[in-house]
Amino acid sequence: MTRKGQASRERILMTAKKLVMQKGFAGTSIDDILENGGFSKGAFFHHFKSKAELAEELVRWHSAQDLAMFRTLAAQVEARRDDPLDQMMLFLKLFEDYISNSEDPSPGCMYAVYTYESMQFAPEVRDFVSDTLRDWTAIYVRKFHEILDTYTPVRPVTARQLAEMIVSIIEGALVLQRAYGNVEIAARQSEQFRSYLELLFRPEPAPVE
Amino acid sequence: MTRKGQASRERILMTAKKLVMQKGFAGTSIDDILENGGFSKGAFFHHFKSKAELAEELVRWHSAQDLAMFRTLAAQVEARRDDPLDQMMLFLKLFEDYISNSEDPSPGCMYAVYTYESMQFAPEVRDFVSDTLRDWTAIYVRKFHEILDTYTPVRPVTARQLAEMIVSIIEGALVLQRAYGNVEIAARQSEQFRSYLELLFRPEPAPVE
DNA sequence: AGAAAAACCGACTGAATGGTTTGTAAAAGG
C-alpha cells in the first residue's frame, strides 16, 4: 500500500467515523460517505471490499486510536504519582479535562453505537467490540486491585464492581450528553465517582452532632 | 378508531419495538416489521402515514408505558416508607428486582437508541426524547431535594448531580449489559449507587486505626 | 524511460426500501 493510498484510506475512515457517529451505521450509506468526503465509488471499493468490511476496519481503527490515548494518559499518571489511588484520581481528572475540551459536535461512544446496532455486524465484529469494552474494564480492574491491596474500603466492594461502575457512568453520561447537547455531564459524573472513591477509601471522621 | 383497529395498531407497535431494540431504527425496514408480525403493507400504512410517523408514535407509546411503570414503583415506595432516603433506597431495590427478572432478549434503553440515531428523526421527536430523559431526571432531582432537606451529606453534592448520576449509571449499565450479554450489570451498579448514598447520607464513624 | 502495479473514476445493475394505489371485507351507524 502506497503512502497516498494509506492517506486516502484514512480519509475515508475519518469521514465514515464522523457520519456513523452522527447518524448510526445503518443510517449512513456509502454514497453519504463518498459525497461528504469527495471520494468516488471506485476509491471506496478499492480500499474496502464491502460495507461490512468498512464496519470492521472502522472499529478496529478507532479502538487503536482510543487505546493509544488511554495509554498516554495512563503513562502520564504513573510517571507523576506512586500511590495507586492517587493515580486513579489523577487519571480521572485528566480524563475530565480531555472530555470537556474535545469539541466534538456529535459526542458519544462508538462502541455504544456498535452495541445498539449489533445485529448489523458480523459476530466477529460484535465480539471485537465486547472484547474491547472488556479490555477497557480490565485495565480499571487491575488498578482497583492495586488500590484494594493498599487501602481497606469502608464498605465491602470488589475491583470489578468499581471498574464496571466508572465505565457505566461514562457510557451513560455520554448518552445524556448527546441527548441534552450538554458537553459537561461526563466530566461532572466522573467527579462524582471520584467523590465515591474518596468516601470509600479515605473516609473522614464522622461529623460531630 | 375501532377496538380491532386499536389492537392491530398496538401489535404493529409491539413488533416494531422488538425489532428496533434489536436492530436499531434505520436497520429495521417496514417490510421487516410486516414479515415479522404477519401484517400487510396496507395495514401498516393505514395506521401510520410514514416510517417517520411510526418513529414518533413508537417513542411516545413506549414512554407512556415506561412512565406508568415508573409511577407504579414510586407509588408502592411512597406507601411503604415515609423517609425520602428510605424511599429512594427501596425504589432502587425494587428497580433492581424488576430489571434482573425482565427476560428481555435484547436489553437496552429505547431513548438511547433514539439518541444515538438522532439524525434519523424529526426535531420534535428528538426534543421529545430529551424532554422525556429530562423528566425522568427531574423526578429524581425532586426526591434528592427532599433528601437534602432532611440529611446533610458528608461531602457537598447537589440533587441534580445525584439524579444525573443514577440515570447515567443505568444508561451505561444497559450498554454494557447488551455488549456482554450479561443481564445483571444494571442491578449491580444500582447497588453501588445505593452504597454511595449510604456513605454520603448515613456515614458510619471512621474505623479506629 | 518503460513496464507493472496501485489508485481512482463513474456509469451501470439488481435488489431492497419507503410509499402509493386500487380493490375488498368487515364493522358501525341509522
Place this chain on the structure above:
DNA sequence: CCTTTTACAAACCATTCAGTCGGTTTTTCT
C-alpha cells in the same frame, strides 16, 4: 338492512442502496 366508514390486502412504483466493471490516471520499481 343498507349505507358509510374503517380495516386490511397486495400489486405496483420511484428511489436509494450496496456492489460491479471496464477503463484511465498516477505511482513505483527497475
